[in-house]
Amino acid sequence: MKYLLLLLCLWLPAAAATAPTLAPLQIAEQFVAPTGWAEMKDYLCCEAAGQAKRETLGQQIPPQLQRTCQLVAQGDSTAVVAVELRGPAEHRDFYLHFAKEGDAWKLQAIRNLAMTHLGPPMVELLSNLPPAEVADYDRKHPDASHAFTVGNLRLWTAADADIAAHFRKNRADFRKMLRLVQAGNYFTTDSAAVGEKAANANPAVHALLRKLFLSRVTRRETGCASCLEFVIGGKVNSTVGLLYQADRAQLPAMTPERLIVLKPLGDGWYLYKTT
Template identity: 25%
Template sequence: MSRFLATLILLTFYGIGNAQEFEPLELVQKVFKDKKFARKTNRYSTREYKGHPNANDLPTNTKLKFQLLDKSENTAVINITILDTLGKGIDTYAHLEKGKKWKINALRALAMTGFMEQAMLEMEKMTEEQIDTLIQKDDGTFKSKEDFYRKLENIKLTLALDHTIIEHFEKRREKFEELRNELQNTEFNKEEQSYRKINLGDQIKTDYKRLLINSISTSISCENCFEFIIGGMIDNTVGFFYIPNKQDVPKMNPSRIIMIKEIGNGWYLFKTT
């Protein structure tokens, strides 16, 4: 073999090895599905993500689903749905940034869920007699059995997988649209200092809690935009946006809005931390 040919072959292999870059979705899939690749995640991690969890940290028979939620020139967000053999699991969100190549900088999921999970389990175990006793207490937590069971369903929805929450919306889309119309026709102070984040719950007639919504407010994003909070703890919330113009939809980031999914016709599912 001539020296020229040998040099050409070496350069070809060198070029292939160094040209190996991954797009965000492909990178996240390899980190969480390829156990061999996952041993090298330090090459594709930055900031607070130190390479764990990865494929080698997940239980055997874990089922994974991946969805690209957003990609710009320098940032991307990938939804990772992690399921056990019974189909139960959680949605997590990998946030990526691009320097010379794409790297994962943070993993996020709805935080502070332990208290809600414990409350749900305790409520599910209660007998009808225990529920009656709870309602009769003077603290006003629950005014009726309907109120009790609605709260239980609200907690379940808050903890549900994203596709389940979106299904909840789609089955009741007509009611949500009616609620939005009522909000748009509601008169309230639009002075700039008081316009953003006005609590609208007491200003409308619709019983929005039947839709398993805990609170409604104007949005900081834009005029005629609304937030429908399902539930959560402190700043860790799940809910729906109504934002008619797509350019007004806020950007996802690891420190505040960790996930946004478009549902259609101006509606979005979101989570914060």
């Protein structure tokens, strides 16, 4: 009996110290909450463990910002949770990537669209141009007018919710543009670059791209050879746009290294971001 009691006493502290199993969404909500999280390190690994050593991400975010977590996808070994930050003058999104270690989910990496801070100063500069300078700008940039450039910059740096709203508002034009690209069979040629150039040179496609504040249509952004990507913009390899793929089984996988988020918008359309 003594030995049984001794074993029980030794086992209880160890059992109490074991962190409870949490799902990715639960971990995300704890990690972005404004208060601290004593068990944080038990749920971090890899890159995230090296970045969040003393404070959670939530403690580093201004306390007045509202935080909303949304599970984007969860499979057997990976998961992605989108986090929306919203305040009176701020609206941002970032993405938490999870990996499974044994039976436990761990936060692996934190991602967002890079270099968007460059957009607002450019929008402010262009928006304050006098009419004569706007006309001069349009003469010098016949393929990307002043109105298109301002609209494109605003959409590039917009929150996910605003991009989704832009898509819903202009759904008919997005569908029309998609039909034109599909009917042209531009991406069935041996050279993807040749097909892409021909698709973007089609006057009707080009007009819709400009109307929707999109820079181009391609198949080279997300690593999906069967998807159509309508790029809004970005810098270097950090881009945002709308992707079309009717067959969910052919969608590319989200990873911290390339495709950081893929949010469904309905009817085979998705909002995507790369890094």
